[in-house]
Amino acid sequence: xSSAISERIPSAERREQILGAASLxxxxxxxxxxxxxxxxxxxxxxxxxxxxxxxxxxxLFVEVLQRALDKLMTSFQDTIDGWKADGSxxxxxxxxxxxxxxxxxxxxxxxxLIEDRGILLSLMQAFGMGNDAVIGGRAREGFLAIYKMVRxxxxxxxxxxxxxxxEGMLLxxxxxxxxxxxxGKDACATEIIExxxxxxxxxxxxxxxGNA
Amino acid sequence: xSSAISERIPSAERREQILGAASLxxxxxxxxxxxxxxxxxxxxxxxxxxxxxxxxxxxLFVEVLQRALDKLMTSFQDTIDGWKADGSxxxxxxxxxxxxxxxxxxxxxxxxLIEDRGILLSLMQAFGMGNDAVIGGRAREGFLAIYKMVRxxxxxxxxxxxxxxxEGMLLxxxxxxxxxxxxGKDACATEIIExxxxxxxxxxxxxxxGNA
DNA sequence: GTCTATAGGCGGATAGAC
DNA sequence: GTCTATCCGCCTATAGAC
Numbered sequence: 482x483s484s485a486i487s488e489r490i491p492s493a494e495r496r497e498q499i500l501g502a503a504s505l506x507x508x509x510x511x512x513x514x515x516x517x518x519x520x521x522x523x524x525x526x527x528x529x530x531x532x533x534x535x536x537x538x539x540x541l542f543v544e545v546l547q548r549a550l551d552k553l554m555t556s557f558q559d560t561i562d563g564w565k566a567d568g569s570x571x572x573x574x575x576x577x578x579x580x581x582x583x584x585x586x587x588x589x590x591x592x593x594l595i596e597d598r599g600i601l602l603s604l605m606q607a608f609g610m611g612n613d614a615v616i617g618g619r620a621r622e623g624f625l626a627i628y629k630m631v632r633x634x635x636x637x638x639x640x641x642x643x644x645x646x647x648e649g650m651l652l653x654x655x656x657x658x659x660x661x662x663x664x665g666k667d668a669c670a671t672e673i674i675e676x677x678x679x680x681x682x683x684x685x686x687x688x689x690x691g692n693a
Numbered sequence: 694x695s696s697a698i699s700e701r702i703p704s705a706e707r708r709e710q711i712l713g714a715a716s717l718x719x720x721x722x723x724x725x726x727x728x729x730x731x732x733x734x735x736x737x738x739x740x741x742x743x744x745x746x747x748x749x750x751x752x753l754f755v756e757v758l759q760r761a762l763d764k765l766m767t768s769f770q771d772t773i774d775g776w777k778a779d780g781s782x783x784x785x786x787x788x789x790x791x792x793x794x795x796x797x798x799x800x801x802x803x804x805x806l807i808e809d810r811g812i813l814l815s816l817m818q819a820f821g822m823g824n825d826a827v828i829g830g831r832a833r834e835g836f837l838a839i840y841k842m843v844r845x846x847x848x849x850x851x852x853x854x855x856x857x858x859x860e861g862m863l864l865x866x867x868x869x870x871x872x873x874x875x876x877g878k879d880a881c882a883t884e885i886i887e888x889x890x891x892x893x894x895x896x897x898x899x900x901x902x903g904n905a
Numbered sequence: 906g907t908c909t910a911t912a913g914g915c916g917g918a919t920a921g922a923c
Numbered sequence: 924g925t926c927t928a929t930c931c932g933c934c935t936a937t938a939g940a941c
Binding site for chain 1: 720721722723724725726727814817818820821822823824829832833836837840841844851852854855856858859860862863865866868869870871872874875879881882884885887888889
């Protein structure tokens with residue numbers, strides 16, 4: 482409970498620390514519902530310092546969103562690069578079914594990323610803010626960038642890309658709802674979780690029991 | 694701007710009026726970010742009256758969520774009944790592909806429902822509130838009820854049911870982001886919107902131009 | 906059925922010290 | 924780089940009148 486001055490930390494590190502805390506708070510409470518003081522407390526610093534560091538609450542949210550999108554793009558890019566290095570689709574664009582493997586890999590990368598509930602929920606929040614000129618604009622850009630990436634770099638057809646994104650949005654919902662916590666308690670919940678997560682089952686159930 | 698007393702209205706009607714206004718405000722601002730005063734103003738009544746009528750902000754949100762889920766279940770039930778009356782899948786459960794038609798019909802019913810942005814966004818908000826004991830609980834129940842409905846009454850396999858829900862979650866995201874407003878402006882946006890909405894294209898683009 | 910008044914607490918942002 | 928103090932405004936819920 483010491484209200485002593487926090488350790489003096491390089492600003493880059495402090496930024497990352499605040500962004501992580503802000504992701505969680507914005508995610509759980511929404512952009513309007515989150516307070517800079519809650520974020521400050523979560524980061525272990527004073528409220529005015531949060532504002533000073535990011536200029537405004539809105540700007541802080543934009544940076545939280547951008548950070549999430551950057552992590553996502555980076556993770557997908559790495560996954561795609563690895564897949565290509567492994568000899569991927571044998572040159573040109575393969576026949577139907579050729580894309581199963583990369584779809585699986587990307588799905589796995591995605592689940593790993595959104596295990597971080599702050600990132601998951603901040604993205605979900607942004608997806609409902611299409612009416613906000615600045616936040617909605619960023620969110621649309623980010624979403625379309627992912628679409629473009631899987632179309633151009635993976636070679637997904639429009640249908641494949643749409644299906645891939647749809648499965649991602651379902652993952653968001655299941656985790657946002659914390660449905661994995663019902664695994665084994667409700668027949669429907671158990672079935673849809675097994676059907677959705679397959680390879681990641683154990684990991685997802687671990688998270689369901691643990692944090693937040 | 695008259696601060697005169699609102700017309701005296703039967704409580705059932707008033708309730709529905711408030712629930713509609715509350716859907717919009719909760720949807721746009723989130724549960725924590727929405728204020729009972731914003732809801733009251735949107736409904737054209739006083740703030741204390743909103744609280745008096747629903748007991749608390751939390752209870753109001755629960756009722757907003759329940760109303761959205763009820764509309765969804767009712768719409769799906771009607772759609773399924775109509776499909777069965779039309780001679781549906783020829784008795785037993787048909788082969789693969791037999792479910793295309795009912796999937797299309799349910800998708801259409803869903804898009805019609807979430808044209809109401811209040812309903813769309815309130816549901817999306819609830820999907821991120823798995824950590825809230827009461828709201829999260831209701832949201833999980835509602836989600837599982839839909840799953841159960843398409844499994845048991847339509848006869849979808851687990852895979853079909855999952856795919857169906859996933860496409861629904863993608864619709865949520867595209868509309869939440871207001872991506873249809875980018876139709877014709879951005880190649881990726883145009884492509885994913887055409888791929889996703891097909892039969893409902895014109896309707897969705899109309900909404901994109903118009904309200905909220 | 907509907908309002909006004911108001912209590913008591915929390916919100917973001919700024920000023921200025923260390 | 925980080926804090927404390929503080930302004931002014933908004934929030935939920937209650938009390939009580941009409």
